[in-house]
Amino acid sequence: MIDTVVSVEMLVEEVMQIKKNRLAPDECTGNEKRLCIASGSHGDELGGQYICYQVIRRIKQDFQSLTGIVDVYPAMNPLGLDAQMRDFPLMDIDMNTVFPGDKDGAILEHAASKIIKDMAGADVCLDVHSSNSLIREIPQVRINDDVSESIMPYAKLLNTELVWIHPSTSVRAGSLAYALNAIGVKTMVIEAGVALRIDYDYCEQIVDGIFSLMKHMGIWQGEVTEVRRPTIATDGDVWFVNAESSGLFVPNIKHSMKVKKGEKIGTIVDVITGSVEERIYAPCDGLVFTFREYPAVEEGALIARIYGGDLT
Amino acid sequence: MNKEIIFNMNTAFRGEYTIIGYRFGHGEQAACIIGAMRGNEFQQLYMCSQLIAKLEQLEAKGAIVANKEILIIPALNYNSMNVGKKFWVSDSTDINRSFPGNPEGPATSRIADAVLKRVKDYSYGIQFASFYLGGEFIPHIRLTEEGAKNTSLANLFGMPYVLTASERAFDSTTLNYNWQKNGTSAFSVYTGATERIDEERARQGVSAVLRFLTRMGIIRYNCHGGYISTVLEEDELLSIRSDMPGFFRKKVSTNTEVVRGQLLAEIVDSFRGDVISRLVAPTDGVIFYQQIQPMVFQNSVAFKMIKRIHE
Numbered sequence: 001m002i003d004t005v006v007s008v009e010m011l012v013e014e015v016m017q018i019k020k021n022r023l024a025p026d027e028c029t030g031n032e033k034r035l036c037i038a039s040g041s042h043g044d045e046l047g048g049q050y051i052c053y054q055v056i057r058r059i060k061q062d063f064q065s066l067t068g069i070v071d072v073y074p075a076m077n078p079l080g081l082d083a084q085m086r087d088f089p090l091m092d093i094d095m096n097t098v099f100p101g102d103k104d105g106a107i108l109e110h111a112a113s114k115i116i117k118d119m120a121g122a123d124v125c126l127d128v129h130s131s132n133s134l135i136r137e138i139p140q141v142r143i144n145d146d147v148s149e150s151i152m153p154y155a156k157l158l159n160t161e162l163v164w165i166h167p168s169t170s171v172r173a174g175s176l177a178y179a180l181n182a183i184g185v186k187t188m189v190i191e192a193g194v195a196l197r198i199d200y201d202y203c204e205q206i207v208d209g210i211f212s213l214m215k216h217m218g219i220w221q222g223e224v225t226e227v228r229r230p231t232i233a234t235d236g237d238v239w240f241v242n243a244e245s246s247g248l249f250v251p252n253i254k255h256s257m258k259v260k261k262g263e264k265i266g267t268i269v270d271v272i273t274g275s276v277e278e279r280i281y282a283p284c285d286g287l288v289f290t291f292r293e294y295p296a297v298e299e300g301a302l303i304a305r306i307y308g309g310d311l312t
Numbered sequence: 313m314n315k316e317i318i319f320n321m322n323t324a325f326r327g328e329y330t331i332i333g334y335r336f337g338h339g340e341q342a343a344c345i346i347g348a349m350r351g352n353e354f355q356q357l358y359m360c361s362q363l364i365a366k367l368e369q370l371e372a373k374g375a376i377v378a379n380k381e382i383l384i385i386p387a388l389n390y391n392s393m394n395v396g397k398k399f400w401v402s403d404s405t406d407i408n409r410s411f412p413g414n415p416e417g418p419a420t421s422r423i424a425d426a427v428l429k430r431v432k433d434y435s436y437g438i439q440f441a442s443f444y445l446g447g448e449f450i451p452h453i454r455l456t457e458e459g460a461k462n463t464s465l466a467n468l469f470g471m472p473y474v475l476t477a478s479e480r481a482f483d484s485t486t487l488n489y490n491w492q493k494n495g496t497s498a499f500s501v502y503t504g505a506t507e508r509i510d511e512e513r514a515r516q517g518v519s520a521v522l523r524f525l526t527r528m529g530i531i532r533y534n535c536h537g538g539y540i541s542t543v544l545e546e547d548e549l550l551s552i553r554s555d556m557p558g559f560f561r562k563k564v565s566t567n568t569e570v571v572r573g574q575l576l577a578e579i580v581d582s583f584r585g586d587v588i589s590r591l592v593a594p595t596d597g598v599i600f601y602q603q604i605q606p607m608v609f610q611n612s613v614a615f616k617m618i619k620r621i622h623e
Contacts, residue, residue: 009557009610012582092398093444097409097482104551106445107612134403174481242416246324298402299321300419 005073005118006111016079018111020118023059023070033217034069036125036185037210038115038176041095043080043087044195047203048128054207068219071122076115076176086132086195096127096170099179116179124154124217125187126210127176131290132195135302136255138289139192139202140164141230144171147181152232155188157216159209159227161256162289162307165234194293231287237309239284243268245277246298255291258311265304268297284308313368318385319426321419323402329391331423333430336367339379342530344434344496345521346385346427346487349408350399351392355505355514356440360386362518367531375532382530383431388423409482411490428487432494436465436528438521439487441500445613446507447603450567451516453541454500456483458492463543466499468527469520470538472567473600473618477546499524504566544618549600552615554608556589558582568599569623576615579608595619 006018024032037055039048052074059066075081079089088095088108101112119125131137140162141155148165155163170189171177180187190206193199212227214220243249251266253259259282268278280303290305297303319331347353347360364384370376388407392399399406405420413425431437443449452473453466466474483489491498503517504510523538525531554560559580564570570593579589591614601616608614 011557011607011609086404091444091446099481104553105613107609110611132403173484178481240416242418246322248324296324296402298323298419300417300422301402302418 006114008107008111016107016111018073018076018078018115020071020073021056023056023066023072025066025068028069032068033219034071034122034124035214035217035219036071036073036119036122037128038073038076038119038125039128040073040075040081041077041127041176042129042132042195043077043083043085043089044133045086045130046196046198047130047193049074049081050198050200050203051128051206051210054203055210058207058211062222065220065222067221068214068217070214070219071119073115076111084196096176097174099174099176100182101179115176116183119180119185120183122180122185124213125176125180125185126158126190126213127170127187128190128206129170130193130195130197131191134292134294135290136194136293137191138162138256138287139190139205140289142166142168142171142189142191144178144181145234147186151181151186151188154186154213154216156230157209157213157227158188158190158230159205159212159225160190160192160230161228161287163230163232164238165232166238231307231309231311233307233309237307239286239306239308240302241265241280241283241304241306243278243280243297243301243303244299247271247277247296249292249295249297249301249303251292253288253291255288257288259286259288259306261285266292282306287311313364313371318430319423321422323391326391331385331388331427333383333385334364334367336371336382336384337376337378337380337530339381341434342380342382343436343438343525343528344383344385344431345438345440346388346431347440348387348393349389349439349487350406350442351389351396352398352507353440353442354393354507355503355509356442357387357390357393358509359440359503359514359517360384362514363521366518366522370531370533377530377532380530382525383434385427385431388427408487409485411485411487412493424487428490428494432491432496434496436524437488437491437496437498438524439498439500440517441488441502442506443502445601445603446605447601448566449502449504449601450598451501451503451513451520453520454502456486456488456492456498458483458489459498462497462499465497467541467543469499469501469524469541470536471501471516471520471541472539474541474543475546476543542621548619549616550594550597550619551613552576552591552594552617554579554589554591554610554612554614557608557610558588559606560603560608560614561587562602564599564602566599566602567623569597570599570617571596582607591615593617597621598623
């Protein structure tokens with residue numbers, strides 16, 4: 001059943017609507033567990049759209065196996081998705097910084113408060129992201145350290161390579177995840193791929209993980225695939241590699257590779273002088289789980305994140 | 313006046329990017345003023361330029377008090393201004409959501425780190441700020457929850473109002489919050505305009521800063537005493553929302569006293585031209601904020617009122 005969670009009449013004729021698709025057994029007892037899957041708060045991220053589609057499709061294909069409630073919110077920032085803009089278009093504000101919102105606030109805060117109100121009471125929520133247009137991410141779950149203990153059992157089921165306990169912007173104050181965790185909805189962020197594109201393999205991998213989570217929650221009785229065991233990373237295990245020069249980044253490795261300490265990651269070149277400005281080397285042995293996608297860089301730009309902990 | 317480089321970096325295609333500060337007087341780090349942090353803050357940059365011109369004159373007359381130093385950084389993000397963007401050109405991040413910053417992080421984080429390190433020891437920090445809601449305000453001084461203890465100091469600006477705001481999710485990443493954390497008494501000066509120059513209000517904002525610097529014994533300047541500020545909590549402001557979308561035909565201005573039931577604005581249907589809604593004052597009071605776009609969304613904040621107060 002498709003419901004409208006937020007409806008705001010726009011300047012001229014159109015109506016902005018944030019919708020959800022509720023998938024529930026034909027006869028509910030009222031005691032069913034509930035999973036929310038949210039995506040599209042960043043209008044340039046499309047992987048979550050495909051994941052929502054696949055989850056709904058697979059549930060519909062074997063509807064009798066559904067024994068709980070799955071609420072899917074594919075497009076929390078419909079105007080941004082339409083305009084291919086990361087932020088909420090009218091205000092240039094990142095939607096994932098305004099939660100829990102304010103019912104009496106401006107249009108974006110108002111929408112955020114209605115989303116939170118609608119999701120309140122759910123058992124688990126997944127906020128699905130696809131990085132940004134500058135860097136590519138390996139499938140990973142991100143959780144804030146203050147809730148990592150209670151969320152970890154669920155995070156491990158999502159079939160990702162990595163679970164990273166880190167106060168990144170997608171899980172800290174202002175985010176959907178932070179606001180929902182504060183009211184008792186166990187919420188984690190999934191990051192995979194790169195914005196403006198869909199990595200179908202990553203998406204299928206995560207969809208398998210979502211069904212594994214649903215099985216664990218007792219809301220899915222169908223078959224699920226065996227999920228991989230993720231590496232648990234804390235900040236002490238993760239090395240950030242940032243550019244110290246500006247120019248074009250020319251990579252020597254590929255995303256998701258394992259590298260050795262001292263291995264050349266890439267060079268930054270100056271296009272007017274034809275010179276190499278910087279050679280960048282791996283600071284540790286490890287897995288490159290974040291890697292530069294957009295080649296133009298400036299001083300400070302993130303080139304890679306390397307997990308340097310135990311990979312066994 | 314001395315010019316100094318606060319931060320410098322190379323960009324990939326546009327050469328060097330340098331953030332400049334202008335220093336007046338020598339000695340104790342007394343006051344620091346920061347202007348545009350976003351590419352649309354033209355009023356904030358303009359106010360800094362006017363303040364620099366005035367302080368240059370005062371310094372030439374020997375009116376900066378001995379052993380007091382003032383630093384003005386007019387713009388942290390002028391490269392976005394030059395290409396018509398609000399946020400950082402290469403990655404759309406907001407410098408005022410990047411504090412306290414990281415010297416090894418991305419560019420906006422490096423800028424935040426460099427700026428905070430340079431300005432954290434000043435006794436008083438003043439930011440010419442803009443608000444996320446586009447619209448017009450009565451000029452005021454805004455204090456964060458952390459800075460609310462400084463309302464008596466904020467009064468010394470002589471602005472009509474001092475507004476104390478409750479903490480928002482992103483506050484810990486702003487300059488004002490991090491200034492407070494480091495022991496600086498920080499104030500945000502709002503003059504109501506951002507993307508256009510409001511000459512009269514810019515002058516009011518510059519005068520308020522000069523008045524404050526005079527009263528804190530940092531400059532010698534004979535100026536009008538300004539207002540005895542009314543202190544308000546942001547949560548006390550009453551929001552009046554548009555129940556329908558359409559053209560916004562306003563009937564009152566900010567800083568206008570209104571009575572209960574008075575017509576504040578009409579909403580006009582975007583195609584048929586008839587009045588489809590009338591926004592009226594729910595109580596007596598003064599209009600503190602009004603939206604200034606030609607059209608409004610349904611359920612958007614059109615006005616904020618100070619309840620039961622007279623001009």
